[in-house]
Amino acid sequence: MNRSFVFPRALRVAAAAVTLLAAHAPLLTAQAAPPADALPEAQQLFDRYAEAIGGRDRIMAVSSLHSTAEFEMPAAGIKGAMEIFAGKPNKSFVRMEFPGMGSTTTGFDGTVGWTIDPIQGPALAEGGPLEYMRETADFLETLGNIPDPARYTSMETVGRVEMGGRPCWKVKLVSRTGRESSNCYDTETGLLVGMERTQESQMGKIATTILLSDYRDFGGIRMPTKSVASMMGQQMMVATRTVELDTVQPSRFELPAEIRLLADARQP
Amino acid sequence: MYEVRKTGGSWAALRRVARGLVPAALGLAAAPAAAQSQAQASHDPALSLATFDSAWTAIHRTHFDTAFNGVDWDALRAELRPRAAAAGTPDELRAVVQEMLGRLEQSHFYLIPSDVRSTLTAEAEALPGSEAEGEAEGDVPPAAEEVVEDDAEAGPGDAGMQVRRVDGRFVVTRVTPGGAAEAAGIRTGWIVEAVDGRVAEEVLSALRSLEGSADPRALEAVGVGVFTSALGGPAGSTARVRLVGGDGRPVTLDLVRAVSTATRTKFGNLPEMPVTLERERVKLPDGTTVGVIRFDVWMPAISRAFDQAVDELRDADGIVLDLRGNPGGVGAMAMGISGHFIDEALSLGTMSTRGDVLRFVVNPRRVDTRGRLVKPYAGPVAILTDALSASTSEVFAGGMQGLGRARVFGETTAGQALPAYMSRLPNGDVLVHAFASFTGPRGEPMEGKGVVPDEAAPPTRAELLAGRDPALEAAKRWISQQKRSGAAARRTGPDHLTRSEG
Numbered sequence: 227m228n229r230s231f232v233f234p235r236a237l238r239v240a241a242a243a244v245t246l247l248a249a250h251a252p253l254l255t256a257q258a259a260p261p262a263d264a265l266p267e268a269q270q271l272f273d274r275y276a277e278a279i280g281g282r283d284r285i286m287a288v289s290s291l292h293s294t295a296e297f298e299m300p301a302a303g304i305k306g307a308m309e310i311f312a313g314k315p316n317k318s319f320v321r322m323e324f325p326g327m328g329s330t331t332t333g334f335d336g337t338v339g340w341t342i343d344p345i346q347g348p349a350l351a352e353g354g355p356l357e358y359m360r361e362t363a364d365f366l367e368t369l370g371n372i373p374d375p376a377r378y379t380s381m382e383t384v385g386r387v388e389m390g391g392r393p394c395w396k397v398k399l400v401s402r403t404g405r406e407s408s409n410c411y412d413t414e415t416g417l418l419v420g421m422e423r424t425q426e427s428q429m430g431k432i433a434t435t436i437l438l439s440d441y442r443d444f445g446g447i448r449m450p451t452k453s454v455a456s457m458m459g460q461q462m463m464v465a466t467r468t469v470e471l472d473t474v475q476p477s478r479f480e481l482p483a484e485i486r487l488l489a490d491a492r493q494p
Numbered sequence: 495m496y497e498v499r500k501t502g503g504s505w506a507a508l509r510r511v512a513r514g515l516v517p518a519a520l521g522l523a524a525a526p527a528a529a530q531s532q533a534q535a536s537h538d539p540a541l542s543l544a545t546f547d548s549a550w551t552a553i554h555r556t557h558f559d560t561a562f563n564g565v566d567w568d569a570l571r572a573e574l575r576p577r578a579a580a581a582g583t584p585d586e587l588r589a590v591v592q593e594m595l596g597r598l599e600q601s602h603f604y605l606i607p608s609d610v611r612s613t614l615t616a617e618a619e620a621l622p623g624s625e626a627e628g629e630a631e632g633d634v635p636p637a638a639e640e641v642v643e644d645d646a647e648a649g650p651g652d653a654g655m656q657v658r659r660v661d662g663r664f665v666v667t668r669v670t671p672g673g674a675a676e677a678a679g680i681r682t683g684w685i686v687e688a689v690d691g692r693v694a695e696e697v698l699s700a701l702r703s704l705e706g707s708a709d710p711r712a713l714e715a716v717g718v719g720v721f722t723s724a725l726g727g728p729a730g731s732t733a734r735v736r737l738v739g740g741d742g743r744p745v746t747l748d749l750v751r752a753v754s755t756a757t758r759t760k761f762g763n764l765p766e767m768p769v770t771l772e773r774e775r776v777k778l779p780d781g782t783t784v785g786v787i788r789f790d791v792w793m794p795a796i797s798r799a800f801d802q803a804v805d806e807l808r809d810a811d812g813i814v815l816d817l818r819g820n821p822g823g824v825g826a827m828a829m830g831i832s833g834h835f836i837d838e839a840l841s842l843g844t845m846s847t848r849g850d851v852l853r854f855v856v857n858p859r860r861v862d863t864r865g866r867l868v869k870p871y872a873g874p875v876a877i878l879t880d881a882l883s884a885s886t887s888e889v890f891a892g893g894m895q896g897l898g899r900a901r902v903f904g905e906t907t908a909g910q911a912l913p914a915y916m917s918r919l920p921n922g923d924v925l926v927h928a929f930a931s932f933t934g935p936r937g938e939p940m941e942g943k944g945v946v947p948d949e950a951a952p953p954t955r956a957e958l959l960a961g962r963d964p965a966l967e968a969a970k971r972w973i974s975q976q977k978r979s980g981a982a983a984r985r986t987g988p989d990h991l992t993r994s995e996g
Contacts, residue, residue, distance in 0.1 A: 303763035346830035
């Protein structure tokens with residue numbers, strides 16, 4: 227599961243709040259690079275990964291996802307529950323419960339990106355943050371982390387590195403909007419073990435490294451149930467508890483009343 | 495790359511006096527007695543080293559300045575680690591860690607002991623002027639400690655008064671309506687000579703000894719923290735206060751701490767703390783209506799109440815935000831609160847970590863608490879500050895001032911505006927450590943400097959005795975002038991809940 231779209235809300239709170247930790251071993255260690263002609267093609271790695279998690283046919287057959295999870299920022303003492311809803315083609319709704327603060331929600335209905343949290347109120351995403359939400363809400367990437375070639379101008383395997391203690395092939399991706407990111411595929415299992423992203427929110431851009439592990443089968447698709455995001459010296463861990471496929475009603479992605487008000491008021 | 499002003503003084507020296515008192519300045523003095531723990535009961539040398547190493551490493555990896563403000567961080571570790579290993583008690587270890595933090599000479603590097611209250615007590619007793627110094631005969635109510643123990647289940651109490659340093663003395667600056675202090679006849683402007691064995695003159699003497707080597711604002715925070723801590727305690731317990739009244743006569747009173755009306759809240763690694771938000775609408779003699787919102791810490795628990803307060807005061811001719819004594823809290827709140835007064839996604843300031851630059855962007859609040867479209871409040875906004883207004887209070891006040899959206903009255907703020915993490919250490923203490931520098935909307939650093947008021951209005955004892963609040967009154971005058979000048983052509987609001995002055 228691509229959780230990259232999940233983190234900005236938590237980050238927005240945590241980074242600007244008084245929080246979070248540091249300290250972890252270097253996540254990304256370059257190893258002696260093999261000759262360029264020895265590097266597998268990016269598409270090969272994607273195909274192998276798709277097979278490893280259940281096959282493209284199974285992934286393409288899914289129309290929605292609902293997962294529950296627990297998130298934790300250990301050194302900050304913040305721990306809460308979260309729910310993720312995602313639907314084709316690019317709809318998302320994420321709710322996080324912060325003890326001592328309340329419920330923070332983030333959504334994208336295919337057009338409007340929004341957030342509501344107790345300390346900042348409702349807000350529409352605009353500009354770069356909206357574009358970021360649009361890109362990261364792609365359902366197939368959310369579900370299976372398989373890059374859609376149509377969305378990228380460049381997908382290139384750049385080396386054999388180590389992430390989270392696993393040797394992996396690093397693929398550099400450049401989206402049509404110019405956003406750079408990378409995925410790293412385990413050289414042995416083919417599974418995605420790490421990602422590097424530059425997240426974008428109203429506050430700015432934040433370089434983030436995400437480690438994925440503990441894959442489990444949910445309805446014929448293997449998904450990582452543990453992710454650890456590292457950003458600005460702090461970590462956020464997400465442990466997936468349950469995953470349901472094809473159970474989400476379209477109404478889940480309808481705009482909340484206050485967001486609808488804001489969106490309507492913004493119309494020319 | 496980073497512009498971080500030193501405060502020009504010795505944070506280490508200050509901490510020798512202030513050890514453990516920063517939480518008091520954070521409003522944690524009323525932490526429940528239940529939080530007390532076996533402070534010195536057990537001590538594990540391996541745990542000491544792990545704790546020291548964890549603190550050193552956290553700063554090594556996250557400090558925004560890779561030059562560590564000129565401190566050789568590796569050498570410091572080599573110097574202090576043996577002392578950490580040799581620490582015989584938890585407090586000895588804390589002293590070593592505090593020394594390491596003090597060498598940075600920057601704000602937002604301190605420990606919150608796992609047992610805040612017991613440490614406060616221990617440190618306060620170690621201060622000059624405490625009962626332990628033998629200077630406080632008659633200043634401690636009989637069996638006070640037993641009262642604390644017996645009423646530990648009663649919850650936090652409130653003596654109903656605030657103390658600040660005014661004209662070189664500790665003076666009552668606020669008396670809570672309906673509280674124990676008011677019932678006992680205490681008035682603003684009275685001099686505080688002692689509270690439960692904490693003798694003001696001795697504390698002042700200790701602070702004076704540090705003048706020139708520490709920022710006076712930090713000294714004030716420490717001194718006020720002593721008395722804030724002493725005035726706190728379980729509901730039903732007694733605080734013996736020795737004062738000098740307006741007529742110059744000394745008086746000793748026993749104040750039975752009332753059940754605190756503050757909301758208790760906890761967020762992350764911060765200890766549970768009390769939070770209050772007060773609002774009122776005041777009608778001035780010339781008909782100007784002023785809304786006043788006062789809250790004591792930036793914690794999410796006050797967000798809803800603040801939103802409701804703004805809704806209620808939308809039709810006022812001006813709004814005063816009283817941040818005096820407010821030490822900060824959750825930084826992200828500044829973006830949401832400022833959005834009640836700014837209709838653009840402007841930046842209150844910028845924080846720079848080692849690798850990222852993030853702006854504190856205003857989120858214009860265009861939906862009210864009843865789900866209706868509104869415009870952010872557009873009338874005059876005044877912000878009141880003092881030397882205890884710190885961190886998020888400075889981000890907000892400095893940002894609003896820098897954007898030209900508010901006029902600041904009162905005193906220069908603490909100059910402690912570094913975004914910080916709060917990491918739990920292996921021994922259970924929380925390490926507060928800055929991970930970013932911060933500059934206001936015009937690029938000016940606030941660390942060390944603080945927010946300088948547009949109109950200085952420090953309190954004097956004479957004015958307090960006369961029942962006056964110079965900063966608030968200056969803000970009201972300005973709002974009244976703004977109304978007369980037509981800058982705030984606004985409707986007169988409903989008179990319900992309105993208090994008339996004059």
